[in-house]
Amino acid sequence: MTVARFDEVDFSYPTVEPRRGHPFTLCSVSFDLAEGEILGVLGPNSAGKTTLIRLLTRIVAPRRGTIEVEGVALAKMTRAALARRIAVVPQDVPQGLPFTVQELVLMGRYPHAPRRFFETPDDLAVAREAMAATGVLDLAGTRVGILSGGERQRVALARALAQEPRLLALDEPTAHLDLRYQVECAALLRRVNRERGVTILLVSHDLNLAGELCDRVLLLADGRVARLGPPEDVLEATLLTQVYGCDVAVARNALTGRPVVQVAWRR
Numbered sequence: 072m073t074v075a076r077f078d079e080v081d082f083s084y085p086t087v088e089p090r091r092g093h094p095f096t097l098c099s100v101s102f103d104l105a106e107g108e109i110l111g112v113l114g115p116n117s118a119g120k121t122t123l124i125r126l127l128t129r130i131v132a133p134r135r136g137t138i139e140v141e142g143v144a145l146a147k148m149t150r151a152a153l154a155r156r157i158a159v160v161p162q163d164v165p166q167g168l169p170f171t172v173q174e175l176v177l178m179g180r181y182p183h184a185p186r187r188f189f190e191t192p193d194d195l196a197v198a199r200e201a202m203a204a205t206g207v208l209d210l211a212g213t214r215v216g217i218l219s220g221g222e223r224q225r226v227a228l229a230r231a232l233a234q235e236p237r238l239l240a241l242d243e244p245t246a247h248l249d250l251r252y253q254v255e256c257a258a259l260l261r262r263v264n265r266e267r268g269v270t271i272l273l274v275s276h277d278l279n280l281a282g283e284l285c286d287r288v289l290l291l292a293d294g295r296v297a298r299l300g301p302p303e304d305v306l307e308a309t310l311l312t313q314v315y316g317c318d319v320a321v322a323r324n325a326l327t328g329r330p331v332v333q334v335a336w337r338r
Contacts, residue, residue: 072105072106072141073103073104073105073106073139073141073142074104074105074106074140074141074237074238074270075103075104075127075138075139075140075141075157075238075270075272076102076103076104076137076138076139077100077101077102077103077123077126077136077137077138078101078136078137078138078139079099079100079101079135079136079137080097080099080100080101080126080133080135080136080137080138081096081097081098081099081100081133081134081135081136082096082097082119082122082126082131082132082133082134083095083096083097083134084131095117095119095122095294096294097119097122097123097126097133097294097295098294098295099136099295099296100119100123100136100291100294100295100296101136101296102289102296102299104238104270104272105270106237106268106270107264107268107269107270108270108271108286108287109260109261109264109270109271109273109284109285109286109287110270110271110272110273110285110286110287110288110289111273111274111275111280111281111282111284111285111287111288111289111302112272112273112274112275112288112289112291113275113276113278113281113288113289113290113291113305114290114291114292114297114314115292115314115315115316118291118292118293118294119291119294120242120274120275120291121242121274123272123274124159124240124242124272124274126138127140127145127157127240127272128153128157128159128240129145129148129150129153132146140153140156140157140238141156141237151182151185152182154181154182154234154236155182155183155234155235155236156236156237156238157236157237157238157239157240158179158230158231158232158234158236158238158239158240159231159239159240159241159242160224160227160228160231160239160240160241160242160244161227161242162242162243162244162246162247163220163223163224163227163246163247164215164223164224164226164227166215166216166223167216168215168216169214169216170214170215171211171212171213171214171215172202172207172210172211172212172213172215172218172226172229173198173199173202173211173212175215175226175230176198176201176202176207176226176229176230176233177190177194177195177198177233178230178233179198179201179229179230179231179232179233179234180194180197180198180233180234182234183234183235197233197235198229198233199211201229201230201232201233202229204229204232204262204263204267205225205226205228205229205232205259206225206259207222207225207226207229210222210226219252220247220248220252221248221249221251221252221255221256224244224245224248224252224256225255225256225259228244228259228260228263232263232267232269236269237269237270238269238270238271238272239263239269239270239271239272240271240272240274241260241271241272241273241274241275242274243274243275243276244256244260244273244275245257245275245277245280246276253277253280257280257283257284260273260284261284273285278306278311278332279330279331279332281302281306282302282306282329282330282331282332283302283324283327283329285302286301287299287300287301287302287305288300288301288302288305288306289305290305290310290314292313292314297310297314298310302329302330303329303330306321306330306332307321308320308321311332317334317335318334318335319332319333319334319335320332320333320334320335321333
């Protein structure tokens with residue numbers, strides 16, 4: 072089953088004032104997300120990675136082409152219906168939020184009853200299950216503002232899981248995490264994917280994270296699809312050198328056989 076599909080999607084941000092160079096555009100972007108897969112989206116800055124999430128969640132609308140979620144045109148879905156299918160995990164949760172972990176996670180239940188202002192016992196059960204799955208249940212009464220970066224990231228994922236989505240869209244989930252938390256985040260995403268069957272769209276600058284975690288990789292360059300396929304086909308030295316404008320070398324992880332990308336530093 073196809074969870075989401077982009078078909079010849081074009082998009083450009085409106086230009087308010089003259090800019091140097093060419094304005095950002097997405098051109099003829101087509102791909103699909105199969106049920107249960109992890110699809111990584113890679114590319115340089117301004118390639119269009121985050122814009123794909125913004126299009127998928129109707130923050131912005133395509134200029135041309137169609138986007139479907141579970142076979143239904145995105146434009147025909149209510150926002151509540153869309154939020155019951157897709158949950159977004161941002162790069163970080165703001166530190167100043169005046170909520171406890173449980174209160175923040177319970178916000179993920181809102182799409183299931185958008186006119187209801189109080190949670191039910193079922194909502195509490197789902198939220199506690201999501202917190203347990205992400206390892207933050209013991210932090211339920213803790214204020215979000217005092218959590219570490221890794222803890223906040225797990226809380227953001229718990230809130231997304233409380234939505235009970237079919238698809239998780241993650242925007243740079245390990246961007247501000249140290250090595251330990253990066254490993255924990257990757258293991259958590261793999262577990263959520265395998266045990267819950269949640270489809271994952273992973274936007275990242277980390278080529279090696281995508282190479283290790285993803286079933287397929289979509290590489291963007293200048294708003295176009297440079298290549299789409301298994302990590303070993305996309306994370307290829309000649310292509311990456313062309314897209315990123317620097318020399319790279321690609322080896323294999325001795326334990327997993329997955330591609331490992333290294334910058335070929337010049338001395």
